[in-house]
Amino acid sequence: xxxxxxxxxxxxxxxxxNDIDTDRIIPARFLCCVTFDGLEKHTFADDRESLKxxxxxxxxxxxxARILIVNCNFGCGSSREHAPxxxxxxxxxxxxxxxxxxxxxxxxxxxxxxxxxAESNIxxxxxxIIIANPQVVMKVNLETMEVTxxxxxxxxxxxxxxxxxxxxxxxxxxxxxxxQRKQIQATAANLPYLGWN
Amino acid sequence: MSKGTLFDKVWDLHTVARLPSGQTQLFxxxxxxxxxxxxxxxxxxxxxxxxxxxxxxxxxxxDHIVPTTNQVRPFEDVLAEEMMQALEQNCQENxxxxxxxxxxxxxxxxxxxxxxxxxxxxxxxxxxxxxTSTHGAFGAIAFGIGTxxxxxxxxxxxxxxxxxxxxxxxxxxxxQPGVYAKDVALxxxxxxxxxxxxxxxxxxxxxxxxKMSMEERMTVCNMAIEGGARCxxxxxxxxxxxxxxxxxxxxTATDWDKAVAxxxxxxxxxxxxxxxxxxxxxxxxxxxxxxxxxPGQGIGIDQLIPxxxxxxxxxxLIAEEAYDYMDLTVGKPIQGTKIDVCFIGSCTNGxxxxxxxxxxxxxxxxxxxxxxxxxxxxxxxVKKQAEAxxxxxxxxxxxxxxREPGCSMCLAMNPDKLQGRQISASSSNRNFKxxxxxxxxxxxxxxxxxxxxxxxKGEVFDVRKLLS
Ligand code: SF4
Numbered sequence: 001x002x003x004x005x006x007x008x009x010x011x012x013x014x015x016x017x018n019d020i021d022t023d024r025i026i027p028a029r030f031l032c033c034v035t036f037d038g039l040e041k042h043t044f045a046d047d048r049e050s051l052k053x054x055x056x057x058x059x060x061x062x063x064x065a066r067i068l069i070v071n072c073n074f075g076c077g078s079s080r081e082h083a084p085x086x087x088x089x090x091x092x093x094x095x096x097x098x099x100x101x102x103x104x105x106x107x108x109x110x111x112x113x114x115x116x117x118a119e120s121n122i123x124x125x126x127x128x129i130i131i132a133n134p135q136v137v138m139k140v141n142l143e144t145m146e147v148t149x150x151x152x153x154x155x156x157x158x159x160x161x162x163x164x165x166x167x168x169x170x171x172x173x174x175x176x177x178x179x180q181r182k183q184i185q186a187t188a189a190n191l192p193y194l195g196w197n
Numbered sequence: 198m199s200k201g202t203l204f205d206k207v208w209d210l211h212t213v214a215r216l217p218s219g220q221t222q223l224f225x226x227x228x229x230x231x232x233x234x235x236x237x238x239x240x241x242x243x244x245x246x247x248x249x250x251x252x253x254x255x256x257x258x259x260d261h262i263v264p265t266t267n268q269v270r271p272f273e274d275v276l277a278e279e280m281m282q283a284l285e286q287n288c289q290e291n292x293x294x295x296x297x298x299x300x301x302x303x304x305x306x307x308x309x310x311x312x313x314x315x316x317x318x319x320x321x322x323x324x325x326x327x328x329t330s331t332h333g334a335f336g337a338i339a340f341g342i343g344t345x346x347x348x349x350x351x352x353x354x355x356x357x358x359x360x361x362x363x364x365x366x367x368x369x370x371x372x373q374p375g376v377y378a379k380d381v382a383l384x385x386x387x388x389x390x391x392x393x394x395x396x397x398x399x400x401x402x403x404x405x406x407x408k409m410s411m412e413e414r415m416t417v418c419n420m421a422i423e424g425g426a427r428c429x430x431x432x433x434x435x436x437x438x439x440x441x442x443x444x445x446x447x448x449t450a451t452d453w454d455k456a457v458a459x460x461x462x463x464x465x466x467x468x469x470x471x472x473x474x475x476x477x478x479x480x481x482x483x484x485x486x487x488x489x490x491x492p493g494q495g496i497g498i499d500q501l502i503p504x505x506x507x508x509x510x511x512x513x514l515i516a517e518e519a520y521d522y523m524d525l526t527v528g529k530p531i532q533g534t535k536i537d538v539c540f541i542g543s544c545t546n547g548x549x550x551x552x553x554x555x556x557x558x559x560x561x562x563x564x565x566x567x568x569x570x571x572x573x574x575x576x577x578x579v580k581k582q583a584e585a586x587x588x589x590x591x592x593x594x595x596x597x598x599x600r601e602p603g604c605s606m607c608l609a610m611n612p613d614k615l616q617g618r619q620i621s622a623s624s625s626n627r628n629f630k631x632x633x634x635x636x637x638x639x640x641x642x643x644x645x646x647x648x649x650x651x652x653x654k655g656e657v658f659d660v661r662k663l664l665s
Contacts, residue, residue: 018515019391019491023629027636028608032262032276034236034283046636072511073392076425076491077629078608079327080234081343102395102427103327106358107343161359164218173345174245177222177353180214184250184355187213187224192459193317194226196448 004169005112008094009139010066012149013056014127020070021077022104026086028078039082040089057090061134069126070097074115075104084108094140096147096156098123109162112171114142116156125152142167199363201469203319203432204398207338210463211321213355220357226320227337228255228350229306230293232262233610234325236283238347239291251354252292256315259284259298260305261610265573265600268298277611291351304576304602307331307544311415312578314444318433318460323350328544328626330421333430334414335437336463338398340427361427362396362472367403370479375661377554378413379546379624379644381405381477382420383485383495389475390512391493394426397473400465401431405479411440412550419545420626423492432464486531486657487628487642489519494628495642498659502527522630523639524618532657534641537619539570539652540633541597541645543607546624547575549582551645555624556588558649558663564596565655571598571613573605597652609634622651 030042048055056062068087074097075083084107087095095108095115108115118126129136129149136150142163147156158166165171188194199205213222228251230238235257242249249255262277272278288295296302296309303309307328310316318336322329325347332339346356368381386393399421406414414431421429431437438457441447448456483497494516496503504527505513505520520527525534541547541555552574564570572592574580580602583589589599606613607625614634615621621633621640628640641657650660 017518018511021491021627021629023608023627023632027631028610029634031233031610032274032280034280035240036237046631049636071514073395073425076391077327077627079325079329079341079343081237081325081345084343099392099395101392101425103341103343103422107345110343110345159359161219165220165357168217170216170218173357174241174247174349174352176216177349177355177357178247180222180353180355183213183222184224184353187211188251188354191210191224191226192455193320193448196452196456197450 003112003172005114005166006143007139007141008066008114009137010093011062011064011134011136012067012069012126012130012138013062013065014069014130015056016071016127018072019076020074022075022080022083023077025075025083026080031080031082036082036085036089039086043086043090064091066091066093067138067140068092068095069123069130070095071123072098074100076101079103081107084111084113088113096123096126096140109165109171110173112166114140114158114166116140116158118154118156122154199470199472201466202363202400202471203336203430203463203465204338204363204400206463207319207321208360216357220359222355223321223358224355225323225350226254227315227322229310229322229324230255230257230347231306231326232259232280232284234344235287235347236280237344238351239287241348242351247352249291249293249351254354255293255351256310257284257288257293258296258303258306258309261604261608263298263603264611265603265605265613268601301577304579305544305547305604307419308547308575308579311335312576314441314447317441318437319463323356327422328419330427330429331415331419331544333418333421333428334411336430336433336460338428338430341422361398363400364397364473364475365400365402365471366475368405368477368479369403370405372405372479372482375646375664376482376484377644377646378409378416380482380485382417383487383492383642384482385477386420386424386493387485387495389424391423391491392425394421394424397426399426399429401429406431407434410550411436412548415548416545420492423626433460484644484647484660486647488523488525488531489516490522490628490630491515492626492628492642494519496531498532501530504528532659534657536568536622536651536656538615538621539568539648540606540621540623540625541648542573542575542605543625544575545626546645547573547579549579551624552579552583552588555645555649556591558646558660559595559597559653560591562595562653564652568652568655570596570652571600573600574602576602606633608632622648622657624648
C-alpha cells in the first residue's frame with residue numbers, strides 16, 4: 001500500500017524553543033513499553049507539568065492542531081522513535097522548523113511525517129500568526145514547497161531525497177528494501193569480514 | 198563532496214542500490230539491539246509476515262532497564278519485566294544471540310560489542326540507539342537508527358540513508374594531566390555547537406587521537422551525536438589491531454593477516470578530500486564541565502558561568518532556559534557548585550580505564566557527607582576486571598556504592614533516579630532536562646575523574662589539584 005503525503009492541512013501549534021530534545025518530547029520513563037500505544041498522553045510530560053497547563057500541548061485552542069511549528073535543532077538527542085510516534089498519535093501530521101536533528105528527521109520520514117524547513121524570521125512569523133489566531137488554517141504543500149497560513153504564504157524547503165520519499169509514499173521503506181534481495185546477497189558476498197572466523 | 202575517506206570507502210562497499218528517492222540502500226554488517234527500541238520493530242515484522250533475514254548478524258543485550266542492585270527475576274518493575282520477556286522471546290524465536298544478565302557478557306550495548314571484538318574496522322553498524330556512534334572508534338561507520346529502521350534491518354539487513362558530508366576534526370598535541378577524552382568531546386561540542394554536526398560524519402584525526410587508547414577514542418566517538426553528527430570515526434591503526442587481537446569475535450589465524458591488510462586499505466587516503474576541516478590544540482583543552490541543559494553548554498573548570506550577553510545570539514534562547522532550570526548563579530565560577538549525587542558509568546565512561554582513573558582519585562579519600570556516590574560498570578566483563586584489580590574495594594572504602602552493570606542513571610529507566618531538584622555530577626553524556634529521572638533534576642557532565650573529585654569534595658572541584 002502506497003500512502004503518498006503531498007499536502008497537510010489543519011491548524012497549527014507553535015512550540016517556541018531551541019534544542020528541544022527527544023527526552024523532553026517523551027521522557028524516558030514512558031519508554032517502558034513494548035508498543036507505541038498511548039504514548040500521545042505523555043507527549044512533553046515534564047515540560048507540561050512544570051508549565052501547569054500553559055504548555056501549548058495543554059492549551060484548548062491547539063487541541064485539534066495538525067502542524068507543529070518549532071525552532072532550531074528540534075528532536076536532538078536520543079534516537080527514540082517514541083518521540084515522533086507520540087507526536088503522530090497526538091495528531092501532528094507535519095512539522096515546520098528552522099532545523100531538525102538528523103535521527104529525529106529520519107524517524108519522522110520513516111513514519112510518513114514531513115519535517116520542512118523555513119528561515120528563523122518566517123518561523124517566528126508563523127508562530128505569531130497562530131498565537132494571535134489559533135483557528136487560522138494552514139496548508140503545507142510538498143509539491144509546490146509552500147506553506148499558507150491564512151493570508152500569509154511562504155516558501156519552505158526539505159531535502160530532495162526525503163521529500164521524494166514522502167511524496168511518492170516510499171517512506172514505508174521495508175518492502176522497497178526487500179525487493180532488492182538479490183543485490184543484498186551480492187553486496188554481502190563482497191564484504192570480506194562476513195566470511196572471517 | 199568528500200573523496201577517498203574511510204567513510205566514502207565503507208559507504209561504497211556497503212551500497213546495495215540507489216533508491217528511486219536518491220537515497221542509498223546500505224547493507225548493515227552488524228546490528229545491535231536492546232530492549233527499549235526493538236520490541237515494536239519485531240511487532241512490525243510480524244504484522245508484515247516477515248522473517249529476520251540475517252539473524253546471525255544481529256546481537257542483543259539488555260541494558261537500559263536493568264536494576265543495578267536487585268536483579269532477581271521477575272523484576273520488581275512489571276513494565277521492565279515485560280520488556281525483558283519480549284526481548285528474550287524475540288531473540289529466541291528469531292535465532293538471535295542474546296547476552297542476558299548473568300551470561301558474563303551482558304552490559305551496555307556500546308560497551309559489550311567492542312569488548313567482544315564484534316565491532317571491527319570497515320563495518321557498517323546500526324543500533325536503535327543514538328550512541329551507536331561509539332563504534333566509529335574502530336573505523337566502522339555506525340548509525341543510530343529509529344525503530345522503523347530497526348525493522349528494516351531485521352527484515353532486509355539494510356537501511357535507506359542519504360549520504361553524509363565528512364568533516365575532518367584534527368586535534369594535535371598532548372592533553373594536560375587531568376584532562377581526558379571526555380573533556381576533548383565536551384570541548385569540541387562546545388566549540389562547534391550541538392547542531393554543528395548535522396549532516397556530517399566526523400573524522401577524528403591528529404596526533405592526540407593517534408596516541409589515544411581505544412577506550413578514549415570510544416568516549417569521543419560516543420559523543421559525536423551530542424554535537425549533531427550522526428557518526429564519528431577514527432581511522433584504524435596498530436592501537437586498534439592490538440585491542441582487537443584475540444578478542445572473542447576477532448578474526449583468527451590466516452584471516453587475521455587478511456583482516457589487517459584490509460583494514461589498512463580502508464583508512465582515509467592521505468590525499469582524501471573533506472567537506473570541511475576544523476583544528477584544535479590539545480593543550481587548549483581544560484577539564485570541562487557543563488552548566489546548562491545541553492552538552493554544548495560546557496566551560497573550563499576555571500571559568501565563570503557565562504552571561505547571556507557573552508554568548509552568540511543563537512545560543513541565548515536555550516541559555517535563558519538553562520538559567521531558569523539549573524538555578525546556578527550566572528557570572529560565578531562553576532567550581533564550588535554543591536553536588537548531591539555522583540554517578541560514574543554509562544556508555545561514554547563506564548569502561549575499565551574510566552573506573553581506573555576514578556579509583557585513582559578516590560583512593561584513600563572519602564565521599565563527602567550528604568553526597569550519594571555510586572559506580573556502575575558498563576558491562577559484566579568490566580565489573581569482573583575491576584574486581585580483579587581491587588577497584589571495587591577502593592570505591593567501597595571511599596564510600597561509593599558498587600553496582601551491577603547497566604545504563605543506570607544515565608537515563609534513569611531503572612530505579613536509579615535523581616530526586617526532586619537534586620544536582621548530579623555525572624560521567625554520562627546528556628544533561629537534558631529531566632534526563633536523570635526527576636523532572637526537575639539537574640546534571641553536570643564531566644569526566645569520571647572529575648566526578649570522583651566532586652564526590653570527595655561535595656562540590657565541583659578541579660581534579661588536577663587532587664592528582665598533583
Ligand atoms: S548508557 Fe546512557 S546513553 Fe548509553 S546506551 Fe545507555 S542510556 Fe543510552
